[in-house]
Amino acid sequence: MSVHDHGHTSDHDHHDHDHAGHGHAPKVSTGNERAVLIGLCLTGAFMVAEVVGGYLSGSLALLADAGHMLTDTVALFLAWLGFRLGSRPADARRSFGYSRLEVLAGLINALTLFVLVGWIAYEAVQRLFAPEEVLAGPMLVVAVLGLIVNLVVFRILSSADADHVNIKGAMLHVLGDLLGSVGAIAAAVIIWLTGWMPIDPILSLLVSLLILRSAWALLTRTFNILMEGAxxxxxxxxxxxxxxxxxxxxxxxxxxxxxxxxxxxxxxxxxxxxxxxxxxxxxxxxxxxxxxxxxxxxxxxxxxxxxxxxxxxxxxxxxxx
The missing domain is CATH 3.30.70.1350 (Cation efflux protein, cytoplasmic domain)
Structure with a gap:
């Protein structure tokens, strides 16, 4: 039988960290943290604007895109939180610091996104049977602005350390939201040219699938970490x-x-x-x-x-x- 007695000699690698400052977070420069913070502010601010625009124009596609921008905002927030908390020193009770708060926040985010997708799907089905009028002009303006904001945020993140896991994940979220903005633009143009209102709930369902995919990936990832899986x-x-x-x-x-x-x-x-x-x-x-x-x-x-x-x-x- 293998001997696994903790009285035996063991070697615990601290990689040049002392026990009081037992940091294990990936090294992140101030520039990377700043890039994520700028992206977070831009995305979060426009998400609110898109909710308002979707409500005023009556566009479910815009509201769905705002939901997807919520996933971007949370992803950027988690990336920033990981950088910020990773720099905090450990204490006597938390020898590994506060990094796992990022995982708990991610789990809550994933569960919230499932609720959001359910609401969008319910509203979309209702509108397919009873289409509501959508103001194509305001919808198009907000969707184009959303596309521009996503392009700016993607550019800011790509100028940072794109190999870092948190920044890479945030970039993927923003890239997915670019598709949501394009979908909202397409819906606005179709409504403007043809007056065919069902395109709005149809495209909102497509955007909700993007949200569902992100939510599922985030849920499985955070659940595996919390279960201490490989x-x-x-x-x-x-x-x-x-x-x-x-x-x-x-x-x-x-x-x-x-x-x-x-x-x-x-x-x-x-x-x-x-x-x-x-x-x-x-x-x-x-x-x-x-x-x-x-x-x-x-x-x-x-x-x-x-x-x-x-x-x-x-x-x-x-x-x-």
């Missing part, structure tokens, strides 16, 4: 085998757990068994380097199984020559 693209068993096959002196890996603290903050704990004569410090350092370089796992707790049995470890390959 992040997408990480298979613990395959990861353990890869470590054993590529690191000299490593005989086996067991009790491997990989999970996310919040978006982009992956963590791992594992036991390792050493080959005879292997240097513990060298092997441990190699394991942590591999986890960081190949899987972006910046925080790993590695415990050495001194018995060398590691019953649940994968079979060790032939030693490297």
């Amino acid at each position: 992040p997408d693209g990480v298979e613990p068993e395959a990861l353990g085998n890869q470590l054993v096959e590529t690191i000299d002196g490593l005989a086996g890996v067991g009790h491997l757990h990989v999970w996310s603290l919040s978006s982009g903050q992956t963590m791992a704990t594992l036991d390792i068994a050493l080959r005879p004569g292997a240097d513990p410090a060298t092997v441990t350092s190699a394991v942590k380097s591999a986890l960081m370089d190949q899987h972006n796992i910046a925080h790993a707790t590695v415990e050495i199984d001194w018995t060398g049995t590691c019953a649940d470890c994968p079979a060790a390959p032939t030693p490297h020559q």
